[in-house]
Amino acid sequence: MSTPELTLEFAGWFIARLATDPDPTDEPRGVSGSTFALAGEPDLDRIIVLKDPSPAIVRSHMPPIGVTVTRATAAGAEVPALHGAAVDLLGDPVFENRNFILTFAGREPIVPFHLEITGPGLRLEREMVMWSGHPDTPVHHIPRDELEKFGGRIYRTDPEMVLAETGIGDPYESRVKRRDLLVSDLAGETDPVRVAGLRKRIRELDIAVANPQDERVINLTALEEFNFPLTGRAVADGEALGDLVPDHTRPWTVDFWMGGWDADLLCGYLKGSLTVPLRDA
Template sequence: MNGERVLRVEFGGWFMCRLATDPDPTDEPRGVSGSTFALAGEPDLDRVIVLNAPPPGTVRSYAPEVGVRVTRATVPGADVSEELAGGRVDLLDNPRFENRNFVLTVAGQEPIVPFRLRIGGADGRPRLERSMVMTPREPQADVHRVPQSVLQEYGGRSFRTDTALVASATGINDPLAHRAERRAHLAADLQQPDVPPVQRAALSKRIRELDIGLKNPADERVVNMTAIEEFDFPLHGRPVLHTALPGGARPQPGAPWRVTFWMGGWDPDVLCGFMRGELAVPLA
């Protein structure tokens, strides 16, 4: 987009995704042999990526507040954050990471399907909405029918550890110490009188999983707290714009938008991670 007038919308915040992990099958509803589980009293795992307003009964104690929001917005020569900052960022239609136990892609390079991004809209703010279309000739094609080269184009570009980058977003500089602190809180909760049996079972399971990471800092329960998966792809779906953009700007007709973001800092104890990125909209 060099040389073009572009609206850039930056966003960030915690998301939730209640998914099973290898070697469990992708559709395992409770978690058996991976590092994530549905606890006693919780609904089944559903793999849905939730950027705001988690379903009832899914938020665990000591989890961060789930909510991905606009943090800054600019057009060439101007900061227009006042009109967009704080607006919700949502992925609609129950999006999921589509890896399927290495059947579709390697770990860390899976696409998010469907990917229908909506930004803003509350309190009279501008609202932008557009979808990823991996196969324009067959936009509703099942993910299993999409060529692997296309899945890779729209999937994660890299999966790597970046302790400093994650810490700058989450504030967690020492994941191992963070695990120890979490365990201490849960152990104290477990010692409280009259803890209901279901809650007691859930707390005990969380403590056992944290102990695995504390005994082996190289375990994914710790290492994944420093890892990120990076995405960068165009949005070709029909653009939807409710109310005018800041300054009366208009999207350039027919031009794809581009979304660039990372998801990481994964906390398997509370099934949450951090998301940070930018939407670029070419302007007429």
């Protein structure tokens, strides 16, 4: 007999201010890759932000940042009280690849992975335990095969799936339009710091416009897929759950992709689900 489950589907835009190859992972401003901290912005910190970003890291023409529950079902029935709940990752999570030293491209884990879903009368939390029996091991000392159990399963392009979620009709044309918007913004800007930032963004988009195969274009159609169990400390409470009782003794499963990477905005799209086994009340 199958175990009854609660499934929460979620989606939305995130920010990840990270350096890209050939820059080292800890490069604070961006030098040789396709991503940069602009004049007036704080250093790149690699942190994956799913909600409430600081205004200091929000760039013009950025979509609304925030990942929320779009659907919730239990035993096939809708659970509308959970719709719209905020999805977050706690503990300043980052992609841990370190220029392919720790894992192969597209196989990096997100460390730490501490999922939180909150809303009126709702709190769900569960942590990832990456290397069972070795909880205090630094990530760079964990064997690659253990890291890859929790890393991306694959990195691939899927224009149809990614663009359907991001709303971008044509990746190349989106770079042309963004560049034109920024040129227009620049014409009316007088603040020297913002002028410097706009000029840098325009120069980077010029590279994309000159080459439709550039990563600044292609990555708008790419995604990285994840699927792994959460077996660490769990929290599940709130009246929004009603008679649903999450089982803390069984793994919860997250299945999601992150993609549609916009190098100009340092943001991307996340879509997936959390599956929580239930027990009798």
